[in-house]
Amino acid sequence: MKIKFKSDPTLNEEIxxxxxxxxxxxxxxxxxxxxxxxxxxxxxxxxxxxDDRIVTIKRTEIIKVEIQATDITFYTTTEVVKTTGRLYQxxxxxxxxxxxxxxxxxxxxxxLESIEVGFAGNMIALLKNNLKADVSRLYLPALKxxxxx
Numbered sequence: 001m002k003i004k005f006k007s008d009p010t011l012n013e014e015i016x017x018x019x020x021x022x023x024x025x026x027x028x029x030x031x032x033x034x035x036x037x038x039x040x041x042x043x044x045x046x047x048x049x050x051d052d053r054i055v056t057i058k059r060t061e062i063i064k065v066e067i068q069a070t071d072i073t074f075y076t077t078t079e080v081v082k083t084t085g086r087l088y089q090x091x092x093x094x095x096x097x098x099x100x101x102x103x104x105x106x107x108x109x110x111x112l113e114s115i116e117v118g119f120a121g122n123m124i125a126l127l128k129n130n131l132k133a134d135v136s137r138l139y140l141p142a143l144k145x146x147x148x149x
Contacts, residue, residue, distance in 0.1 A: 037095075046093060048074060048083050055081055062098075064133050065090055065106040075131055099146050101125060102136040109146055 017035055021028050045056040061076045067087045074081040091106055100106050111128040118124045123135035135143060
């Protein structure tokens with residue numbers, strides 16, 4: 001990847017970014033997403049509304065997130081927190097280091113210990129704290145890419 005800077009006094013305080021590539025591929029899409037997120041406020045705490053209070057958990061302590069219907073469960077290094085919502089909304093808030101591994105699950109890649117074959121030919125992610133997450137075939141290529149395989 002080549003990066004160039006070109007000064008343009010007509011832009012005032014604006015910054016204009018141009019991406020050039022032969023085909024528009026996944027790398028280009030990832031770069032565009034990264035640029036869109038640049039400058040957003042990033043907090044290390046994630047507020048979660050439960051039945052009776054609002055709990056804050058550190059993103060770095062979240063091992064996995066699972067959803068069943070609209071019930072979302074956060075598994076952390078110290079506790080399990082339940083709330084309601086949509087998985088795609090949670091995934092947007094989690095940011096880097098988290099990857100969707102099935103329609104109902106997201107894992108923190110930093111807590112992944114290994115991936116093994118399950119009974120029905122599916123894959124299972126083994127995580128810290130003896131947690132497991134199903135990895136569907138649809139999401140396996142993205143997980144492999146994230147791991148650099």
